[in-house]
Amino acid sequence: MKLLRFVLRLALVLPLIVFGLFCVGAVYPFLRPTSRAWLNRTWSRALMAACGLRVVFKGEPRLTGPVLMVANHVSWIDIFVLNSARATSFVAKSEIRGWPVIGWLVAGAGTLFIERGQRHAVHAMGESMQVRFKQGDAVGLFPEGTTSEGFDLLPFHASLFEPARSAAVEIQPVALRFLRDGKRDGFAAFIGEESLVANLWRVMGTTGLSVEVVFLPVLPARHADGSLPTRLELSHQARDAILEVLT
Template identity: 30%
Template sequence: MRATILLILLALLTFALVPVQLLALKFDWKLRRRLPRLWHRFALYTLGIRVLRHGALESRSPLMIAANHASWKDILILGSIADVAFIAKQEVAAWPVFGVLARLQKTIFVVREEKRRSGDQVNEIAARMADGEIVVLFPEGTTSDGNRILGLKSTLFGAAAAALPGEGDGVVLVQPVAIAYTRVQGLPLGRYHRPVAGWPGDVGLLPHLKGVISAGAMDVDVTFGHAVEFRKGDNRKVLAANVERQLRDMLSAHLRGRHQP
């Protein structure tokens, strides 16, 4: 009953915020960056997801967050922490519900297979970061089961290279952020609840959402790693390897209960 009431309230909040967000997008008000964070926080409260933060978001800019990706819930979690813009594959724009929400947050959609469009997409990423927006990249390129880090695709870090200024000794900061689903109703999240934490994609949205709500309160540990400075001439494979190592260490520490606060 509580979950039903909260979902209704979330729907009402969504309908109330959409017209405001559409105006903010049309006139490019700064409010367009802030409203999604409010919505994400209430959505997490509705689902009973508590976010525990370890470390701090890098204060310098331009900043790109490179995070592991297990579920659509990762969007809510990162969106609740800061005013961010996500990079997503073009197919997401056509998804029911998620596609609409992504467009309302002015997600940057990329078509990886069409090189003729990559220039425009790269330019948009660079312009958004130059304007002070924090861009979120999921460099695994797909979702995992939440237990491990898949190999990172170094080509996706081309967005960081694109954000470098054309002249001078500019730098882009890439900060690894590990998302670990660790507890359900205060107990360690075991193998039984892993399908609730992750969303591999072969399960329908509604059954998965029902499972998340039925599971009850869930704790998520979000750990901020050390930002990596990326400069003109730096190797993207080296950047990807550094980020991957940090993500693996941070995720493993939480899943095995070895993290030191």
């Protein structure tokens, strides 16, 4: 039964992937930003449905203007789930660019890739994020720097909060809660040394998977006296808000 379910879902996913690659390579360059955003959002929703994942949105996402979306990180699924709400350019480790299919898709959709361990990388990434903010875009950040099972939070790296802080861009914490048959579960987590193929087999071969996307209140860009909070303050506030939902 699992094999049949996987094959049927794969039959839905493959045409979507082909269509997505075609759009990235041949259609996106000719579309206005609003049209690209709509296509990105619609395609992401279709992909999640084809994979058998039910996505439930809670709270009020910031749908217009520049914003830094800060979320916990569980799986490759996270990027597509969040793009289902608003087209978002994510900061991701450079290794993802080399992943078959998924890497090509997220690269074409405007993902910002960072070379981990390089001294200049954070500064260069900050400049790239600032460009996106000036364009009125949403930028997504997983400040844990790696994935987990989704029940708790690893410490946040605060350095990439700086581009939003210095530009007084609003920051919206987002909690991702994965469930299986209505109960919290780490079944979909993409962690450790597991291969992408193995994770796809597990996720697309099962039933009852869902993810709650909880958009939390936006963090104030300035204090009441008009001063800017520090990046550490912002990272702690975002982490505390997400942790309260996860635990």
